Amino acid sequence: MTPPPPSPVWHPFTQHGLGEPIPLIDRAAGARLYDADGNSWIDAISSWWVTTHGHAHPRIMAAIRAQSERLDQLIFAGWTHEPAETLAAELVRITPDPLTRVFFSDSGSTSVEVALKMALGYWFNIGAARHRILVLEHSYHGDTIGTMSVGERGVYNRAWQPLLFDVGTIPFPHQGMEQATLDALEAACAARDAGDAPAAFIVEPLILGAGGMLIYPAWVLAEMRRICAAHGVLFIADEVMTGWGRTGTRFACDQAGVIPDIVCLSKGLTGGALPLAVTLCSEPVFQAHYSPDRARTFYHSSSYTANPIACAAANANLAIWRDEPVQARIDTLAEAQAAHLSILSSDPRVENPRRLGTIAAFDIKVSDAGYLSTLTPRLIAFYRDQGVLLRPLGNSVYVMPPYCTTPDELAQVWTAIAASLDIAG
Known part of the structure; x- marks a missing residue:
């Protein structure tokens, strides 16, 4: 039998030179993925942190089907539609x-790009010379040029360093070092030179995702917000991963x-079913762009801004949050995660x-700790x-499963993790 030709697909964050197998998934339901032969995998990372209620959730799928038969796409520059209006109103609710305005885009990266442009546009339009962005060490905010600029620098973006703009980096608040972080942020925010006065501070609240699931306490987040407010520095919260429970x-x-x-x-805005993003802002940010002068227009969009089908999926997600015991599911899953982690610890x-x-x-104790650890591909394969x-x-x-994951499924995940420690050397 002649083997199939190699796929022309270039996969993200994949080194094709390693020749690793790439499973072909045929369908998904709940916390499981299936191939055409019936093999299944528990999706213990929610397909890159997007799937909240489970794959192919019936209410979200029904909303997508219904909207696809009514209005599939519409230019959003100067036009609107009911799914977007309903979604925006509910998000504001x-x-x-203070968060009164909703700007639509189509991915986490673009929502951050929008936030950065809003912040810089605010200062530009009110006539203040503030353009410096402050970031937290080890952060990740996306893979576009602007979002890479405000993220950690390393092997994953070194080829594009000439394109990245300069930022001010605040040290991560490791346990016992929280005050040093706050002092550094205070000093950076207090800068008065025209070239150094910060426009905004962007942060992943409570946990840095791609930076290694680094956690810091809520009181530090509150203090960082207080410092920014005291110095008039706009505070941007990147809740792309941390949002939705x-x-x-x-x-x-x-x-x-x-x-x-x-x-x-x-x-999780759409329950993970379709790409959609929003950037919410306070009224002063919007008002800085509001004018009869067309030159002060917020010039940003993408072709699929506020796609009606994606908005319908998001509205179904919000309905699930209203009508179903989502918080109880989150609490149950959190307790089970704590129990499994405690045993492995x-x-x-x-x-x-x-x-x-x-x-x-x-973290697994290895001699070559870090993003390029040789252990990583062996773990993924295992x-x-x-x-x-x-x-x-x-x-x-890390384990970040959908909220519908059953106790047996979660146990299978942690059993595999425990067994994988034997291949660490």
């Missing part, structure tokens, strides 16, 4: 009052009582066990053979 509450900022000037939402090969809400993580989709961040293993 469930977020704190991952940290234990609908939004991570809720745990710190923090209200950002600008907040970015995506991933006694293994001497495990260090820095940590959990926030439904996210559990730990988990795949065990019927589990996990994608460690270097030697950092």
Whole structure:
């Protein structure tokens, strides 16, 4: 039998030169992925953190089908449609009052790009010379040029360094070092030179995702917000990953009582079914762009801004949050994650066990720790053979499953993780 020709697909974050197998998934339901032969894998990372209620959730699928038969796409520049209007109104209702405006885009990266442009546009339009962005060490905000600029620099973006703009980096608040972080942010925000006065500080609230699932306390987030407010520095919360229950509450900022000037939402916004993002901002940010002068227009869009079908999926997601015991499911999953992590934490090969809400993580002790650890591809292959989709961040293993994951499915995930420690050397 003649083997099929190689696929022309170039996959993201994939080194094709390693010749690793790439499973062909045929369908999905709940927390499981299936190939055409009936083999299944538990999606223990929610397909890159997007799937919240489970794959192919009936209510979301029904909303997509119904909307696809009514209005599939519409230019959003100067036109509108009911799914977007309904979604925007509901997002304003469930977020704190100062967040009054909703700007649509189509991915987490673009929602952050929008936030950065809003912040810089605000200062430009009010005639203030502020253009410096402050970021938190080890952050990740996306893979476009602007979002790479405000993220950690390393092997994953070194080829594009000439394109990245300069930022001010605040050290991560490691345990015992929180005050040093706050002092550094205070000093950066207090800068008065025209070239140094910051326009905005962008942060992943409570946990840094791609940076290694690094967790810091809510009181530090609250203090960072207080410092920015005291110096008039716009506070941008990137809740692309942390939003929609991952940290234990609908939004991570809720745990710190923090209200950002600008907040970015995506991933779980549609329950993970379709790409959609929003950037919410406070009224002063919008008013800085509001004018009869067309030159002050916020010049940003993409072709699929506020796609009606994606908005319908998001409205179905919000209805699930209203009508179903989503928080109870989150709490149950969080408790189960804590129990499994506690058992594994006694293994001497495990260090820095940590959990926030439904996210559990730990590091495997290896000599080549870091993003390019040689352990990573071996772990991925092992988990795949065990019927589990996990994608460690270097030697950092994390579990972030959909909220519908059953106790048996979660047990299978952690059994595979425990067994994988034997291949660490």
